[in-house]
Amino acid sequence: MKAPVNKIIPVSVVDGPGSRTAVFLQGCNISCAYCHNPETQKLCTGCGICVDGCPAGALALNGKMVSWDEKKCVSCDRCIAVCPNYASPKIREMSAEEVYEEVSGNLPFIRGITVSGGECCLYPEFLKELFGLCKGAGLSCLIDSNGMVDFSLYPELLELSDGVMLDVKSWDPEVYRRLTGADNAVVKKNLELLWRKNKLEEIRIVCLSGESDYEEVLRGIVGLMGSPVTARVRLIRFRPFGVRGRLSGASEPDDRVMRELAAWAGEMGYQNVVLT
Ligand code: SF4
Ligand code: SF4
Structure with a gap:
């Protein structure tokens, strides 16, 4: 099984816990207005x-x-x-074995791999094969996903994966549609499923006032999962670097806004909030 690979970062410290090889697959099923890697969206x-x-x-x-x-x-x-x-x-069509061969060259330096995109879950069979190979070498396997592929359809993939870093881009369906062009019902379904199956490595929320309803996201997660929320939540400050289109000139939230948001999340019962 082959997949289009945009790039492989041999050792990354920003794609999950510890040092990991990060594999970016090409192609996405949504088009976020604030995407900072827009060149990964289409084939x-x-x-x-x-x-x-x-x-x-x-x-x-x-x-x-x-x-x-x-x-x-x-x-x-x-x-x-x-x-x-x-x-x-600059895309390489690679088999899971070929990707694993590159990953295995980094074995002394990494504790796992993270597969991202684009949306890597568009290639579930490839992921299963790759994770099977990596597990054999004792590596942990994380998925970085926009949540727009229904994980309940791929129980084997979920079983092989150590966790999913899930984007929850907005809570209100209309806000989500304006931001991404799609409906977010499946994201909420995945959020609940991953939480229940203990596969929620991290929830990721990009914060950009007027574009994402991040406060509603925080309220919605508490409504769905209850308080306290023990899952790690990463509040990501919007940055315009790499963004194309209508949000390319948008200003990033300042430190005070991000700190106040984290404090407010703490008051709501979020026990593990990270600011990025
Ligand atoms: S400009 Fe055309 S040929 Fe070049 S990457 Fe884009 S779609 Fe492909
Ligand atoms: S324009 Fe040519 S040299 Fe520059 S990144 Fe693309 S393929 Fe490489």
């Missing part, structure tokens, strides 16, 4: 627009396919900047 359509602008001659159009020569690439990201389709030509 390349082979339009060819990026090919001529490559200063290193690393791209070529073969029919409807763009090929990328990793050895020639100088990582200038010019191709990503000009792509009108929120895609990247």
